[in-house]
Amino acid sequence: MNPLVLWFHKLGSPPYFYRFAGKWLPWLYALALIAGVVGFYGALFTAPADYQQGDSFRIMYVHVPCAWMGLFAYLFMAANGFVGLVWRIKLSETLAMASAPVGAAFTFITLVTGSLWGKPTWGTWWTWDARLTSELVLLFLYFGVIGLYHAIEDRRQAARAAAFLALIGIVNLPIVHYSVIWWNTLHQAQTVSLVGPSKIAPSMLWPLLVLAFATHAYFFASVLARSRVALLELESGKDWVRALLHAAETLHD
């Protein structure tokens, strides 16, 4: 078998994933920390103040990466949920459910930093603008997934039901987004784009990209850490968990 495919198959096994995630965790956290420090240094010290918004624009360096991560986490959750539902892979269900609270936290931070920025810039904490409303709906979708996951006793059935809800949300999210745009809009248009030149000065852009990298590293570290704990709980009767516990006990003695 192709080594990459073999590795992928191996990764689906909980004990293998547990060890793999344990090895990667410190590196991911370190990457997130270093990129975070570098990014924030760039954001707070080297990037010039905006000619119109002054220093208040700097909150964008938290707001925008978190907004990206809020959506990315949802996509990650839905993709893993899909894999879990179709191929019944336990690990995918676990990963999907582990990313829900992290994504909800990113979405919440996006809303809070957005309203902190909105007060001095727009003169109001909240406005029923298209992007704010979509973000709020996204947060409620996350709450629905988390709520459903915790309302069902059987963990695997709960994960499957919540993953299914996440998939329904994915189908519905574009409809919500465009209906809300049609309804009202005040948010500034997108300024960073992958294709074509960005409408932002390079000196302002690089800290944003570094911080986006930091949030990605943090997201994956956090999801891996949460999945490890969830797997231990889910597989608590299995031999490999017993062996781990036994090893931990002898280490303490």
Added chain:
Amino acid sequence: MKPGSTSAACVALLRRDLLLVWRRRGDALNPLLFAIIVVALFPFALGPEAAVLSRIAAGTIFVAVLLAMLLSLDALFRSDLEDGSLEQLVLSPHPLALLLGCKILVHWLTTALPLIVIAPLLAQLLLLPAAVLPVLLTALALATPLLSLIGAVCVALTVGMRRSGMLLTLLVLPLIVPALIFGAGACNAAQNGFAYSAPLLWLAAWLVLAVILAPLAAAAALKISLT
């Protein structure tokens, strides 16, 4: 119609569900009462000025109708789950999506249709201009099936839970936001003398999509919850 065929099964299911609702028709009136009470509370809270009331009329009626339907969604599969007939539906050789489609149709006929029938009364209570009434009725006729369909998927996910009321609200409301935006938006546009066909067409397009996908999704969700 051959006995044992899929169409016979659908007709039997429709007959049974409609008969069940008819035997307990008092319960079926609850959503109507709820909608009337919610609508009647608004003048108390906002004052009886005609200008204020007629401006918020369409939106208020929309919200009241959606909430009233949400109230009854909870019970969509409950009695069937309790007496075991839901499992029989899942086990039957007929396509589950089609059977669930019949159940959703019954839900719409027994909850949404009466609400649409009393909508002119609600409109009168809030002094909606008479010219907007046809737009309101059309928008309701397009938006309420959407709620029945999307709601059924969420109910299928929460089926078997003891207290699913609040959770169901949390699941359904974010998904149904566009129906409210387009439906109430069409009424507001008509009230202000703008063109209102675009939001209605959007609603209709979304409804077509939901009619096809939602019963399939509800069937898949039900299979997850009943394993």
